[in-house]
Amino acid sequence: xxxxxxxxLESKAKEIRRTIVEMIYNAKSGHIGGxxxxxDILVTLFYKVLRIDPKNPASPDRDRFxxxxxxxxxxxxxxxxxxxxxxxxxxxxxxxxxxxxxxxPTVKVPGVExxxxxxxxxxxxxxxxxxxxxxxxxxxxVYVLMGDGEQAEGSVWEAGMSASHYKLDNxxxxxxxxxxxxxxxxxxxxxxxxxxAKWSAFGWEVKEVDGHSFKELxxxxxNTPLTLNKPTLIIAHTIKGxxxxxxxxxxxxxxxVPTDEEFIKMMEExxxxx
Amino acid sequence: xxxxxxxxxxxxxxxxxxxxxxxxxxxxVLTSDSRGSASVxxxxxxxxxxxxxxxxxxxxxxxxxxxxxxxGKKPFVFSPACFLSARSLEQIKIDVAYTNRNVKLIGxxxxxxxxxLGSTHHSLEDIAFMRAIPNMTVILPSDTNQTRVLxxxxxxxxxxxxxxxxxxPVENVYQSEAPFxxxxxxxxxxxxxxxxxxxxxxxxxxxxxxxxxxxxGIYARVIDMHTVKPxxxxxxxxxAKKTGFIITVEEHNIKGGLGSVVAEVIVQKFxxxxxxxxxxxxFAITGTQxxxxxxxxxxxxxxxxxxxxxxxx
Numbered sequence: 090x091x092x093x094x095x096x097x098l099e100s101k102a103k104e105i106r107r108t109i110v111e112m113i114y115n116a117k118s119g120h121i122g123g124x125x126x127x128x129d130i131l132v133t134l135f136y137k138v139l140r141i142d143p144k145n146p147a148s149p150d151r152d153r154f155x156x157x158x159x160x161x162x163x164x165x166x167x168x169x170x171x172x173x174x175x176x177x178x179x180x181x182x183x184x185x186x187x188x189x190x191x192x193x194p195t196v197k198v199p200g201v202e203x204x205x206x207x208x209x210x211x212x213x214x215x216x217x218x219x220x221x222x223x224x225x226x227x228x229x230x231v232y233v234l235m236g237d238g239e240q241a242e243g244s245v246w247e248a249g250m251s252a253s254h255y256k257l258d259n260x261x262x263x264x265x266x267x268x269x270x271x272x273x274x275x276x277x278x279x280x281x282x283x284x285x286a287k288w289s290a291f292g293w294e295v296k297e298v299d300g301h302s303f304k305e306l307x308x309x310x311x312n313t314p315l316t317l318n319k320p321t322l323i324i325a326h327t328i329k330g331x332x333x334x335x336x337x338x339x340x341x342x343x344x345x346v347p348t349d350e351e352f353i354k355m356m357e358e359x360x361x362x363x
Numbered sequence: 364x365x366x367x368x369x370x371x372x373x374x375x376x377x378x379x380x381x382x383x384x385x386x387x388x389x390x391x392v393l394t395s396d397s398r399g400s401a402s403v404x405x406x407x408x409x410x411x412x413x414x415x416x417x418x419x420x421x422x423x424x425x426x427x428x429x430x431x432x433x434x435g436k437k438p439f440v441f442s443p444a445c446f447l448s449a450r451s452l453e454q455i456k457i458d459v460a461y462t463n464r465n466v467k468l469i470g471x472x473x474x475x476x477x478x479x480l481g482s483t484h485h486s487l488e489d490i491a492f493m494r495a496i497p498n499m500t501v502i503l504p505s506d507t508n509q510t511r512v513l514x515x516x517x518x519x520x521x522x523x524x525x526x527x528x529x530x531x532p533v534e535n536v537y538q539s540e541a542p543f544x545x546x547x548x549x550x551x552x553x554x555x556x557x558x559x560x561x562x563x564x565x566x567x568x569x570x571x572x573x574x575x576x577x578x579x580g581i582y583a584r585v586i587d588m589h590t591v592k593p594x595x596x597x598x599x600x601x602x603a604k605k606t607g608f609i610i611t612v613e614e615h616n617i618k619g620g621l622g623s624v625v626a627e628v629i630v631q632k633f634x635x636x637x638x639x640x641x642x643x644x645x646f647a648i649t650g651t652q653x654x655x656x657x658x659x660x661x662x663x664x665x666x667x668x669x670x671x672x673x674x675x676x
Contacts, residue, residue, distance in 0.1 A: 149435070196462055202433060204462040207453060213423045214458055217430020217438075220415060224391075224436070244454075247423035254418075 094137070095303045101171075102132045106332045107359045108167035108180065114352045116184035118192060120160040122342040126267040126300070126327040127161045127234060133306040134232055135168045143173040146199045152229050153218045155203045157211020158236035158265060159193035160344075166190055166198070174200035209242025211235060212262055216252050219260040219320075230313065231260045238270030241279045246291065249320075253292025258314035261321045262293070265300065267329035271343045285324060293322040300325030333358050369532035372564070373471040375507040376528060377402040379514040380439060384413055390518065391431055393417060394441045395424045400530070401441030401471045421450040428466045429458035437465060437518065444470025444527050445477070448489035459523045460498040467517055468525045473503075474563070474614035475647055475655045476530035482646040486527070490562075491619025493525040494592040500524040500545060501592040503563030508537040509589065516545060529564045529614075531652055536567050536587065548595040554582025557670050558602035561612035562588045562621045565661060569612050572666035581670065594624050596632070603633040610638040610669055612661065617641040638669050 105128050113119035139152045156165050170177045182188035189197040193206025203214045215233040222229050252260050272278045288295045294315040298305040313321045330336035333355050347355055384390040392406045393415045406414040417424045421442055428438035447470045459466045470489060477484035493501045504510040517524060552573040561569035566587045573585040584602055603609060611622040622639030629635055640661060648658050
């Protein structure tokens with residue numbers, strides 16, 4: 090049963106990766122590297138974990154998801170379209186004149202909970218939503234996906250302090266730890282390690298997983314809070330550009346747009362079996 | 364409490380909100396270790412379930428409020444105006460205004476009311492910052508009677524608002540809870556010779572200046588422009604036509620505040636002579652609030668002198 094589920098998520102992830110590449114190629118704009126590193130996390134959340142309903146996107150009891158690394162928006166839109174929050178045809182307008190599918194998400198798009206794109210905001214917004222949930226005694230959870238480069242923003246740590254202070258076990262922070270940011274490796278730009286120890290010291294229950302293993306992602310994301318009265322922080326080790334061999338782990342693909350030849354090669358890789 | 368006891372607007376704001384919050388559990392007060400300066404100890408003590416302390420972290424403060432508002436809460440964020448408007452400016456722009464969340468940003472101890480503490484604690488740019496942000500409403504109440512009405516209005520108004528108040532007790536402009544409509548200036552005195560438009564706690568000086576001028580046979584129209592954005596364009600144009608001369612008075616840098624707002628309107632709609640009175644474009648001298656304002660000529664007499672000089676010239 091579980092294997093079947095994993096296979097389903099894998100095929101879904103491949104489909105979303107293809108849509109991402111198409112969107113970026115068509116728009117001649119986007120952040121392909123980070124979009125691909127976070128796909129498996131997004132797929133696990135949206136197809137397995139989140140209690141959401143595209144027919145009732147404003148339900149007060151819905152789980153909240155915030156894409157704090159707002160530049161990884163293509164996979165988010167692709168999933169929202171696949172689930173029926175928005176029309177699939179609309180994906181063609183991505184980054185076009187006056188489209189609501191802008192290069193960073195906004196609440197104009199059904200299913201989006203916060204306008205993001207400037208880093209270091211999402212976790213704080215999530216803390217506000219988690220506090221509201223506790224006040225109203227609702228059972229929803231709040232999931233916030235952050236970048237690893239984003240961890241250099243001081244406001245992330247303000248949020249971290251407040252979530253543990255208020256014992257918010259209904260918030261789950263996820264770090265897409267692909268180890269690269271626009272200017273190079275995270276450790277050369279601004280050392281983050283030991284990231285796990287930092288979050289532990291801030292009072293979060295920390296778990297490190299392979300961010301491309303659906304089994305590991307389901308195990309952890311499906312079993313929160315890991316500890317009662319403590320916020321959960323998941324460091325998901327990922328590969329920037331995951332799924333396309335010639336762009337994996339290469340910082341220059343943070344926001345490069347594929348040429349015609351590269352696009353064909355990418356789509357070939359993403360249609361292969363296995 | 365005796366009628367003659369003068370209170371700071373922040374005290375009255377908080378007390379009024381406290382009474383409303385008892386009946387409306389969605390009202391949530393947030394502070395950044397500023398419960399004393401914001402006068403919200405009553406929330407901390409008696410409505411702790413509607414009070415969130417975030418510590419000295421203004422960025423987190425504003426974003427948390429945005430998240431709360433996104434879940435149907437009515438957050439009122441209290442922090443000294445200098446920190447709230449500048450330290451969390453991007454959070455205000457994006458998480459509050461761009462996302463269009465129902466967050467009320469309450470800047471206390473604004474202007475130069477922290478006087479001797481220096482420019483770190485003065486907020487003389489906040490109107491300029493806030494009014495440049497789409498979706499934002501900017502309000503400076505002039506006295507405690509108006510503040511009381513303002514709070515009631517704010518609770519039923521949905522959308523981002525920045526309110527700036529001072530720190531010190533203020534004399535009344537209004538003798539009772541005066542009519543108040545967001546975006547509509549109040550005419551306190553009417554006359555044909557000059558229009559004095561003021562905002563916030565210096566409105567009283569504009570009024571007093573109007574009374575002094577009357578003794579000299581000069582009739583001033585005095586307007587309390589509590590809402591700087593969206594500004595009451597109609598009353599500005601009408602005043603320009605009626606008096607042909609406008610002086611603006613504010614506890615703010617003369618660049619980007621009320622004077623700029625009024626100038627933008629009249630220069631496009633009905634150009635007339637104008638003087639902008641405020642703090643010059645420099646880090647303000649220090650002293651008590653009164654001493655600072657006096658130094659820059661922001662007094663009833665200072666306003667009169669400008670009017671007399673301009674009308675003679």
